[in-house]
Amino acid sequence: MKRLLIFDTTLRDGEQSPGYGMTSEQKLQLARQLEALGVDIIEAGFPAASPADAAGVQTIAREVRGATIATLARCTENDIEASAKSLEKAARSRIHLFLSTSDLHLEHKLGIDRQTALDRIARATKLACRYCDEVEFSPEDATRTDIDFLLACAQAAVDEGARVINLPDTVGYSTPPEYRALFESIRLRLSGVERVILSAHCHNDLGMAVANSLAAVEGGAEQVECTINGIGERAGNASLEEIVMALHVRAGLLPYETGVVTQLLYPTSQMLSALTGVGVQPNKAVVGRNAFAHEAGVHQHGIMKDRRTYEIMTPESVGAPPMRLVLGRHSGRHAVALRLADLGYTISGTVLNLVYDRFLRACESGKSLTDDDLVLLAQDNPPTSSKPPYELSLVQASAGTVRPATATVRITRDGETYVACALGDGPVDAVCTCIDSITGHPARVVGYDLRAISEGRDAEGEVSLRVVVDDRPFSGRAVGTDIVEASARAYLSAVNKCLATMGEGVKPPQVPAVALRAQKAPLGAQP
Ligand SMILES: [Zn+2]
Numbered sequence: 001m002k003r004l005l006i007f008d009t010t011l012r013d014g015e016q017s018p019g020y021g022m023t024s025e026q027k028l029q030l031a032r033q034l035e036a037l038g039v040d041i042i043e044a045g046f047p048a049a050s051p052a053d054a055a056g057v058q059t060i061a062r063e064v065r066g067a068t069i070a071t072l073a074r075c076t077e078n079d080i081e082a083s084a085k086s087l088e089k090a091a092r093s094r095i096h097l098f099l100s101t102s103d104l105h106l107e108h109k110l111g112i113d114r115q116t117a118l119d120r121i122a123r124a125t126k127l128a129c130r131y132c133d134e135v136e137f138s139p140e141d142a143t144r145t146d147i148d149f150l151l152a153c154a155q156a157a158v159d160e161g162a163r164v165i166n167l168p169d170t171v172g173y174s175t176p177p178e179y180r181a182l183f184e185s186i187r188l189r190l191s192g193v194e195r196v197i198l199s200a201h202c203h204n205d206l207g208m209a210v211a212n213s214l215a216a217v218e219g220g221a222e223q224v225e226c227t228i229n230g231i232g233e234r235a236g237n238a239s240l241e242e243i244v245m246a247l248h249v250r251a252g253l254l255p256y257e258t259g260v261v262t263q264l265l266y267p268t269s270q271m272l273s274a275l276t277g278v279g280v281q282p283n284k285a286v287v288g289r290n291a292f293a294h295e296a297g298v299h300q301h302g303i304m305k306d307r308r309t310y311e312i313m314t315p316e317s318v319g320a321p322p323m324r325l326v327l328g329r330h331s332g333r334h335a336v337a338l339r340l341a342d343l344g345y346t347i348s349g350t351v352l353n354l355v356y357d358r359f360l361r362a363c364e365s366g367k368s369l370t371d372d373d374l375v376l377l378a379q380d381n382p383p384t385s386s387k388p389p390y391e392l393s394l395v396q397a398s399a400g401t402v403r404p405a406t407a408t409v410r411i412t413r414d415g416e417t418y419v420a421c422a423l424g425d426g427p428v429d430a431v432c433t434c435i436d437s438i439t440g441h442p443a444r445v446v447g448y449d450l451r452a453i454s455e456g457r458d459a460e461g462e463v464s465l466r467v468v469v470d471d472r473p474f475s476g477r478a479v480g481t482d483i484v485e486a487s488a489r490a491y492l493s494a495v496n497k498c499l500a501t502m503g504e505g506v507k508p509p510q511v512p513a514v515a516l517r518a519q520k521a522p523l524g525a526q527p
Contacts (some may be wrong), residue, residue, distance in 0.1 A: 004256040005040040005223040012043040014231040019278050024056040026275045033268050035066040038259040046072040047086040048079040054086050061090035070094040075124035084131035093132040097124050101139035101153050118156050125160035136164035143169040151189050164197045172205025176215035183219030199223035202238045209238035228272045229280050241265040241286040249313050266319040277447040295326040300335040329363040345378045388496040395485045397427035409434035431488040443467035463490040469498040
């Protein structure tokens with residue numbers, strides 16, 4: 001088996017795309033996870049882009065010792081020096097130089113001719129070699145560059161000491177046979193190629209980034225550049241987990257190994273989502289919520305007999321939670337009985353018929369049931385989780401062009417009912433203020449996402465939010481056609497989680513200043 005190097009650029013190409021910005025602390029946390037995951041090279045940032053970027057790279061270079069730390073730099077003295085400075089403390093360092101080489105980019109982006117480009121590449125490579133363990137050069141937009149000129153650029157870099165030549169499909173334009181042929185041709189024609197690692201870097205504009213990366217490997221690439229969850233500019237980069245698992249599952253066809261611990265793929269994907277607040281699409285290969293879920297009746301029947309019928313890799317192999325049989329209205333009586341048997345409830349005959357009737361009723365609204373829900377059905381209980389401290393019983397808000405928005409919220413706890421009214425900057429702010437004044441635990445909302453989960457103006461909206469209470473983070477989620485009410489439920493659910501972690505010693509609510517605008521009932525009662 002040949003060893004393939006995994007170059008992760010989640011913190012550079014990924015982080016620079018909209019919505020994925022991270023703080024230095026978050027970047028360090030992810031870099032440590034990437035090190036544990038077993039990637040060979042971590043591209044930690046673009047130091048010349050901003051002082052914050054430079055500081056982020058510096059911290060990672062100092063703290064993360066198990067991988068080569070790479071930085072991106074244009075072919076200028078200033079960029080190379082900024083990179084060199086950030087990498088000073090790295091256990092192993094790499095400066096990743098790039099310069100556009102396609103005529104389109106040379107003319108319209110850089111305004112230089114081909115000879116000037118060649119001179120810049122040579123000069124920059126020579127300088128960068130003085131400052132780090134290895135230099136990588138990327139002719140940007142390689143797949144749209146005239147191949148003879150592309151070869152000349154690569155040769156200029158190699159002659160000055162570059163040890164990695166990356167051929168990026170910057171705009172996601174290539175197809176697998178074409179990209180493979182590019183690598184075969186450069187491998188054949190580049191002099192000194194035996195000392196050089198060829199690398200693939202693919203964007204997913206036509207959904208072919210992973211296929212192109214694998215084609216490059218077959219064409220002689222020994223390094224692939226990729227990101228966790230495939231995040232990156234526009235449609236993203238090639239996804240690390242998909243490349244690694246394709247090599248793993250199809251080892252017979254693709255005899256290459258990586259240093260990646262596959263069982264950490266799912267946890268790493270989850271960490272990135274948690275840090276950035278951007279979830280993974282449910283049907284995402286390898287790490288999506290549905291990647292190992294089976295709902296169709298026939299599929300469930302098959303998978304229960306032998307998992308291999310509809311499963312080419314196990315969830316355990318990527319560290320995902322065990323196979324999820326999503327039981328919904330398409331599930332048969334047989335599937336329900338078998339799942340319950342797995343969960344320790346062996347039922348048959350009339351009892352099974354009764355439970356199955358309840359099951360179908362519970363699915364009527366289109367809902368899917370979890371294992372916990374199923375157990376409750378078998379026990380003849382409605383499927384609900386344990387009772388939260390506070391329960392929302394009424395939300396009324398008014399908003400519009402006449403400000404401010406107002407809201408009334410009624411909440412129960414231990415049989416007592418509490419009501420609060422508040423003004424706010426919009427109805428969501430107003431209902432959250434009401435909830436704060438009742439619970440006495442004001443939460444700061446640090447992330448708020450609203451997503452339609454069906455079509456139409458009457459679509460159900462899913463609100464997911466992240467809050468900080470007493471310096472600790474909690475999340476809440478709720479679904480409804482009334483997005484203000486869903487927001488209130490999501491917010492209260494986060495506050496309930498906070499109270500649950502405080503356990504018995506929940507401090508009595510202290511009415512915060514904002515409650516001056518609120519009125520509580522019953523008067524004087526404290527939950
Ligand atoms: Zn890129």
